[in-house]
Amino acid sequence: MKKIYKKFNKFFFKIIKLIITILLLHSTIIYANEDIFNVKLQPNINAKSYILIDYNTGMILTEKNSNKIQKPASLAKIMTSYVIGKALAKKKLHRNDFVTISKNAWATGNTEFNGSSLMFLKVGDRISVKNLIKGIILQSGNDACVAIAEYISGNQQNFVKLMNFYAKKIGLKNTIFKNVHGLDESGQYTTAQDIAIMGKSLIRDFPYEYAIYKEKSFTFNHINQKNRNLLLWDKTLHVDGIKTGHTKDAGYNIIASATKRNMRLIVVILGDKTEQDRKKNSKKLLNWGFETFRTIHPIKKYQKIASIPILYGRQSYVRIGIKNDVYLTIIKNQEKKIKILYHIKNNKIFAPIYKNQILGHMTFIINNHVIENYPLIALENVSKGNFLVRFLDYIRLLLNKWIHQ
Template sequence: MLKIYKKFNKFIFTIIKSIIIIFIIYSTITYANEDIFNVELQPNINARSYILIDYNTGIILTEKNSNEIQKPASLAKIMTSYVIGKALAKGKLHRDDIVTISKNAWATGNNEFNGSSLMFLKIGDHISVNYLIKGIILQSGNDACVAIAEYISGNQQNFVNLMNFYAKKIGLKNTIFKNVHGLDESGQYTTAQDIAILGKSLIKDFPYEYSIYKEKSFTFNHIHQKNRNLLLWDRTLNVDGIKTGHTKDAGYNIIASATKNNMRLIVVILGDKTEQDRKKNSKKLLNWGFETFRTINPIKKYQKIASIPILYGKQSYVRIGIKNNVYLTIFKNQEKKIKILYHIKNNKIFAPIYKKQILGHITFLINNHIIVDYPLIALEDIPKGNFFLRFLDYIRLLLSKWIKQ
């Protein structure tokens, strides 16, 4: 029995010690900011604004004026695509639905469409939703945006309201949409950071919709048009989306995403000078990101991290873990510098324990910077033990107090 008491007291001492260590460290460190990735030799990009983020962690690897207001141009169609994805997911829209094209979506009959990208729809055409989606994504058809907006919401303004509603919901803090296609309009604006968040949300929430963005061309009504994202043809990068945009006021915009070695990066450039510049600069940023950083997954969701003692339970231990995959974006060859700290909330944990109950937290640090912090949860239910088990634990508690005295 003495071994049990010693083991229990050792556990209590370890927990108290960890709390002291956590307190000392928390008083001498700061949360990760731009300083942690303050690297030299960053790419020299002359666009008005840009940002490069890691998809899994959301960490900003580099940026310039990423919260400065810009015109979205056709990058607004990503939000149109997001709203379409929501309508499909809710069953309010189906890919085989047939849409009758109205005068408002007539490609050559609306002056606002002059000189812009079109699917070339005609009044009275009967077009499937699936074709319109491809017309929006691959041909950047402004007419297709109007057609599907009217079909989903009755009119364009109602659809724009949905765009702004979901924009706020996914965390776009500096974005307002005024139309469904992105043509320049007073009061319509966004930022590079918001576009990165939008792209990340589309990839995560609607993977099938996102998969269309990698298609290189689309033919409708005998008119063959290529995807304007030239990075899709670049064999040195595994780019699988997403969109370009251009107007006189906006300049040349792009958001692109690429993968390498289980790492996904998202780059956004707003207000570049030429089509070739936006391709060259977005490629430069992606290559720099892959060469400089790596993203690792040290702990999987619901993976057992440890077992900790509990009192008055049917079992003496409960398995703990994290409900999310843990991703860390770090400099290459920096894995050995990662420090992991565990903190259990209470010195003594009593049954019953419920699955997903928060019991503490785990912190990952590099060079005394907190990279990320996650709650530690119970991975199982532990009900109260019978009278005999609870009585044994009660005796242990009394004995542990007596030993401390």
């Protein structure tokens, strides 16, 4: 009985020590809306609105009027790409399919296309889906958008419904699409923040489609057109996409993404004055982001973080970790300021335990502010132990209760 008690005592007080330590640490957290990093000397950009976000965390690094309503221009084609990606994933169309061009996609027969970006499609032409996709992405072809929208949905209106449906699905709160190409139309609007989310979603969900955005030119029907994203030619930045846009009402718009080490940034500028201004200002924001911040990857998904004791199980401990990779974006050289707190939901955990079962959460704190929370999950199944194991654990619990009465 002495041995049983000593074993139980050691086991139980490990749990108590863990819980008390966590609760004491947890009480020091300060929740506040003020800027976590208090970054000074932010870039001065004269565009109507802009935003710079970190791709991995979604953290806003700097912004101006990022939720103010603006015209999307051709940045709307990112959502066109997203809908195409969904249709390809669901096998509703294939890259080698051929689309017959209708009068609706014929520039000569549509005054709304006058002076806009085109693939120069002709009525009756049979064009492959893969060429239409490149025409949309690289030539910003408004006629190509109409052609593929009709092929997927039967008509443009049904395709626009899909655009708005997926816009809500990915979390766009201030965006409404009225057409498939982004030309100015009453009631069509977006924000810099929504465009950033749209770009992030395309990169995450359809990397194959996104990879096309870095191609610098496309030749179709003996006509060669260059990608209008001038940052692709900038050797000081590793920009690999994504899109520019311009109309009289919208001004000069851009969304661009660049990588450096394990960090990816996304910048959006809406309503800049000239093509050169949007290039200069987007480059300025990206450089500032890479110079000021750093993304670290402290914990990998399903990596063992700790083992915690359990009762009534075939084994006395269960390994815990996190289901997704952990990325944190911080000001450079602030790694040592990060604190990690663990909180286990219950002070007594009983078998059976199932893989991916949430047992608590992990909190990352910097400057006494919470920057991220992640659920702590079981990394393995732990079934109930045999009768003897369960009986001994039960006796230990009774003894402890009796001792501490």
